[in-house]
Amino acid sequence: DAGVIQSPRHEVTEMGQEVTLRCKPISGHNSLFWYRQTMMRGLELLIYFNNNVPIDDSGMPEDRFSAKMPNASFSTLKIQPSEPRDSAVYFCASSSWDIGTDTQYFGPGTRLTVL
Amino acid sequence: KQEVTQIPAALSVPEGENLVLNCSFTDSAIYNLQWFRQDPGKGLTSLLLIQSSQREQTSGRLNASLDKSSGRSTLYIAASQPGDSATYLCAVLGGGADGLTFGKGTHLIIQP
Numbered sequence: 001d002a003g004v005i006q007s008p009r010h011e012v013t014e015m016g017q018e019v020t021l022r023c024k025p026i027s028g029h030n031s032l033f034w035y036r037q038t039m040m041r042g043l044e045l046l047i048y049f050n051n052n053v054p055i056d057d058s059g060m061p062e063d064r065f066s067a068k069m070p071n072a073s074f075s076t077l078k079i080q081p082s083e084p085r086d087s088a089v090y091f092c093a094s095s096s097w098d099i100g101t102d103t104q105y106f107g108p109g110t111r112l113t114v115l
Numbered sequence: 116k117q118e119v120t121q122i123p124a125a126l127s128v129p130e131g132e133n134l135v136l137n138c139s140f141t142d143s144a145i146y147n148l149q150w151f152r153q154d155p156g157k158g159l160t161s162l163l164l165i166q167s168s169q170r171e172q173t174s175g176r177l178n179a180s181l182d183k184s185s186g187r188s189t190l191y192i193a194a195s196q197p198g199d200s201a202t203y204l205c206a207v208l209g210g211g212a213d214g215l216t217f218g219k220g221t222h223l224i225i226q227p
Contacts, residue, residue, distance in 0.1 A: 042217055048214045092222070108157065
């Protein structure tokens with residue numbers, strides 16, 4: 001298995017531009033998570049999906065952030081408009097919905113820099 | 116709101132030593148606890164997962180314990196090696212199953 005795939009690996013953009021991050025979970029996993037990592041705040045959950053349905057988006061910082069999961073093999077995290085404080089590493093993770101037993105597997109992350 | 120704390124924030128020890136990393140969490144109503152390793156500029160690699168009903172898990176030179184009632188977990192690394200140098204993150208899956216809550220990590224350096 002290729003593991004969780006994220007693209008792009010690095011993104012540099014200017015303030016005000018739209019940014020779209022992509023994630024392909026591990027085949028057969030039905031839960032998908034988006035996390036953000038910064039030096040100041042560490043790793044924080046942004047949103048998670050179960051069977052393609054958003055379950056909890058309370059971690060999404062503001063309306064500029066949106067996430068979709070149109071099918072079981074693809075998810076996007078969009079920031080519009082982007083701001084310098086959005087600079088961070090964004091991780092996608094997936095797992096099987098079997099609470100108490102299953103490991104979350106993380107992708108390599110997308111390093112976003114907003115100038 | 117669940118809070119996870121890791122002590123120490125950084126640790127440097129000579130190769131060959133046994134060491135213990137600590138993790139504490141404020142809400143004992145958890146489903147599981149995971150220990151991850153993160154190398155610089157890389158993603159997270161899961162090391163061990165302990166279910167809430169378990170007391171410990173072992174993998175090679177690593178042993179993780181869980182005391183849910185006191186809100187504590189430890190990661191024991193035996194016979195440390197320079198290749199163990201990395202940041203170690205503790206994360207808990209809460210009772211609301213709302214994704215993992217992470218500690219800030221322990222940055223570990225093993226001196227050759």
